[in-house]
Amino acid sequence: GAVVSQHPSWVICKSGTSVKIECRSLDFQATTMFWYRQFPKQSLMLMATSNEGSKATYEQGVEKDKFLINHASLTLSTLTVTSAHPEDSSFYICSAQRTGVIGEQYFGPGTRLTVT
Amino acid sequence: EDQVTQSPEALRLQEGESSSLNCSYTVSGLRGLFWYRQDPGKGPEFLFTLYSAGEEKEKERLKATLTKKESFLHITAPKPEDSATYLCAVDGGSGGYQKVTFGTGTKLQVIP
Numbered sequence: 001g002a003v004v005s006q007h008p009s010w011v012i013c014k015s016g017t018s019v020k021i022e023c024r025s026l027d028f029q030a031t032t033m034f035w036y037r038q039f040p041k042q043s044l045m046l047m048a049t050s051n052e053g054s055k056a057t058y059e060q061g062v063e064k065d066k067f068l069i070n071h072a073s074l075t076l077s078t079l080t081v082t083s084a085h086p087e088d089s090s091f092y093i094c095s096a097q098r099t100g101v102i103g104e105q106y107f108g109p110g111t112r113l114t115v116t
Numbered sequence: 117e118d119q120v121t122q123s124p125e126a127l128r129l130q131e132g133e134s135s136s137l138n139c140s141y142t143v144s145g146l147r148g149l150f151w152y153r154q155d156p157g158k159g160p161e162f163l164f165t166l167y168s169a170g171e172e173k174e175k176e177r178l179k180a181t182l183t184k185k186e187s188f189l190h191i192t193a194p195k196p197e198d199s200a201t202y203l204c205a206v207d208g209g210s211g212g213y214q215k216v217t218f219g220t221g222t223k224l225q226v227i228p
Contacts (some may be wrong), residue, residue: 003161032214042156043203043220044160093159097214103148105208107159 001027004096006108013084013115020080021111023094030096031076034105035067038091050077074099084115118143118208120219128225129194137222139190139204147210149187151180152203154221160203163189194226 013019018021022061031052036044048069049057056069064079066088077096081088091112095105119142129135141149148167152160164173166182173180178197181188189202201221209215 043218046216096160104150104162104165106162110157110159112157
């Protein structure tokens, strides 16, 4: 149990376009999901906490108008990178937490975004 | 601000050579310490949660321990398939809010 999927696994887009990344918890309900960025040889940087049915909580320095998060159901959260630029190229990883449980997070496989 | 420091940054072991990875942390109120394994180009895989000093958990060749200042991940008789980056994280949140801080990881290479 505790499987999280992400789609797409990789995407290449042109500068100025928008990209949507989906995160799904496949076999459990997740009231809370998290979005991270990871640069090469660096650790995970939390971007935002996504709660089902409410607005996401963004970490300091993360532009909420650029990284739009929607958590419309207990199994799906989406991250949209708007007007992407080359500096947005990164590995984006989501994680999900079982509803009612504060503790370990279960991670998706990640999405490699390259903006040309 | 919560801080997590992992050492060493990289570790190279011969197959069967046991060792330990260290995770030192500073947090105002620890609600949980987590260990994850991450393979290149993939998301982290959950291994353990430790909640209080003195707690230990085991899974196959891995054993995690916790004190008030640090955690160790002991690897007994490692195999090449144990090669990965091991991440430590702490939850310093309160109430219904989780605040997880990750370390930069220890990259483990096990040589046949």
